[in-house]
Amino acid sequence: xxxxxxxxxxxxxxxxxxxxxxxxxxxxxxxxxxxxxxxxxxxxxxxxxxxxxxxxxxxxxxxxxxxxxxxxxxxxxxxxxxxxxxxxxxxxxxxxxxxxxxxxxxxxxxxxxxxxxxxxxxxxxxxxxxxxxxxxxxxxxxxxxxxxxxxxxx
Numbered sequence: 001x002x003x004x005x006x007x008x009x010x011x012x013x014x015x016x017x018x019x020x021x022x023x024x025x026x027x028x029x030x031x032x033x034x035x036x037x038x039x040x041x042x043x044x045x046x047x048x049x050x051x052x053x054x055x056x057x058x059x060x061x062x063x064x065x066x067x068x069x070x071x072x073x074x075x076x077x078x079x080x081x082x083x084x085x086x087x088x089x090x091x092x093x094x095x096x097x098x099x100x101x102x103x104x105x106x107x108x109x110x111x112x113x114x115x116x117x118x119x120x121x122x123x124x125x126x127x128x129x130x131x132x133x134x135x136x137x138x139x140x141x142x143x144x145x146x147x148x149x150x151x152x153x154x
Contacts, residue, residue, distance in 0.1 A: 009020075010026055010082075010085065010086055010089070011026075011082040011085050011086060012033065012085065013085060013096055014084065014085045014088035014089065014101070015087050015089075016092075017092050017093035018086070018089045018093060019090075019093065019150075020090070020148065020149055020150025021150070022129050023086060023087070023089075023148050023150075024106055024149050024150075025102055026086055027083065027086065027148075027149075028043075028081060028098040029089075030083050030086070033079060033111040034075075034076070036070050037072055037075055037076075038072075040072070041068065041069070041072050041083070043063070044065040044068050044069075045065070046065075046069075047061040047064070047065035048062070048065035048066050048069050052059075053073040076112075080108065080109065081105070083101075083104065083105060083109075084101045084102055084104075084105050086101075087094060087100075087101035087104065087148060088101035089146065090148040091147075091148070093146070094147065096147075103140055104140050104141065104144050107133075107136055107137050107140045108137055109133060110133060110138075111137040112128060112139050113131040113138070114130050115130060115133070118130050
């Protein structure tokens with residue numbers, strides 16, 4: 001199997017089965033890509049917010065930051081879809097419903113939405129909701145790593 005067809009098999013379809021080592025390897029790759037993109041966003045975010053009533057309407061920094069924001073959002077969606085397909089294969093391999101693979105992307109997207117929403121509607125959305133979303137995401141991540149990463153004794 002060529003590397004291209006292997007990547008196609010792993011990320012573009014939820015059909016098939018994979019072992020724990022393969023799941024760990026490719027999940028770490030997806031997490032690394034996400035981390036690198038998130039670090040880039042941390043540095044560019046201050047340039048993305050601009051008050052249209054003051055200063056220049058558009059500068060190169062504002063344009064670059066907002067273009068990065070758009071591409072970052074698209075990349076996150078592709079990472080979540082790829083991780084779903086990867087995890088569905090692993091859930092099937094351990095004899096569990098592959099639909100469980102949708103839980104991590106769903107909780108991650110909801111957690112991100114709560115983080116985005118909280119500063120915009122505070123104090124209507126208590127900080128405890130954000131902390132609860134973080135706790136739920138952490139629990140789902142740990143559960144996935146234990147179950148899919150082969151850390152649980154059978």
